[in-house]
Amino acid sequence: MSQFFxxxxxxxxxxxxxxxxxxxxQGGVIAYPTDSSYALGCRLGEKGAVERIRRLRKxxxxxxxxxxxxxxxELGLYAKVDTGLFRLLKAHTPGPYTFILNxxxxxxxxxxxxxxxxxxxxxxxxxxxxxxxxxxxxPLMSVSLILPGQHEPLSDPYEMRQMLEHDxxxxxxxxxxxxxxxxxxxxxxxxxxxVRVGCGxxxxxxxxx
Numbered sequence: 001m002s003q004f005f006x007x008x009x010x011x012x013x014x015x016x017x018x019x020x021x022x023x024x025x026q027g028g029v030i031a032y033p034t035d036s037s038y039a040l041g042c043r044l045g046e047k048g049a050v051e052r053i054r055r056l057r058k059x060x061x062x063x064x065x066x067x068x069x070x071x072x073x074e075l076g077l078y079a080k081v082d083t084g085l086f087r088l089l090k091a092h093t094p095g096p097y098t099f100i101l102n103x104x105x106x107x108x109x110x111x112x113x114x115x116x117x118x119x120x121x122x123x124x125x126x127x128x129x130x131x132x133x134x135x136x137x138x139p140l141m142s143v144s145l146i147l148p149g150q151h152e153p154l155s156d157p158y159e160m161r162q163m164l165e166h167d168x169x170x171x172x173x174x175x176x177x178x179x180x181x182x183x184x185x186x187x188x189x190x191x192x193x194x195v196r197v198g199c200g201x202x203x204x205x206x207x208x209x
Contacts (some may be wrong), residue, residue, distance in 0.1 A: 029052050029170075
């Protein structure tokens with residue numbers, strides 16, 4: 001049975017955040033809100049938790065996991081970012097974007113795209129997600145909470161509680177979530193490419209920056 005914490009969307013209770021992070025540190029899988037939609041998250045490189053998420057979402061090894069980072073300084077550890085790219089990212093973070101970037105050696109092999117050595121990275125503006133990341137002190141590995149056969153992320157925490165009670169260790173209820181995932185921008189090549197339009201405005205990336 002998963003645990004269920006009702007958490008304040010603007011001022012998350014530190015006690016609950018600490019408990020949630022402890023579950024992550026012990027290898028747990030959590031459902032938590034971001035500034036786009038709810039996501040499934042686990043600790044970086046936690047193989048058992050990654051496999052549980054893959055089974056739950058029915059993902060193959062070509063699906064990019066996203067590293068959810070608290071800020072750009074953390075992001076720079078895991079992705080190769082030059083000055084121009086850094087400026088572009090700074091202008092659009094935190095926000096509802098996932099950026100596909102060329103990965104550094106810090107990224108565990110099991111998280112990389114098998115052919116391209118790329119990784120998805122994002123910096124969310126959501127207070128609950130930021131509180132989790134501050135307490136954890138490292139990125140969360142995440143994917144959007146879209147169940148097999150569905151086109152939109154789950155948005156009702158009580159529905160998550162019912163559907164996922166044997167699949168995740170914790171549902172963090174921060175209120176109803178969005179029904180659009182993040183906008184995905186591929187910045188691993190010479191030009192920016194909009195891969196998926198979600199709740200982040202794709203316009204700034206449709207012209208080469």
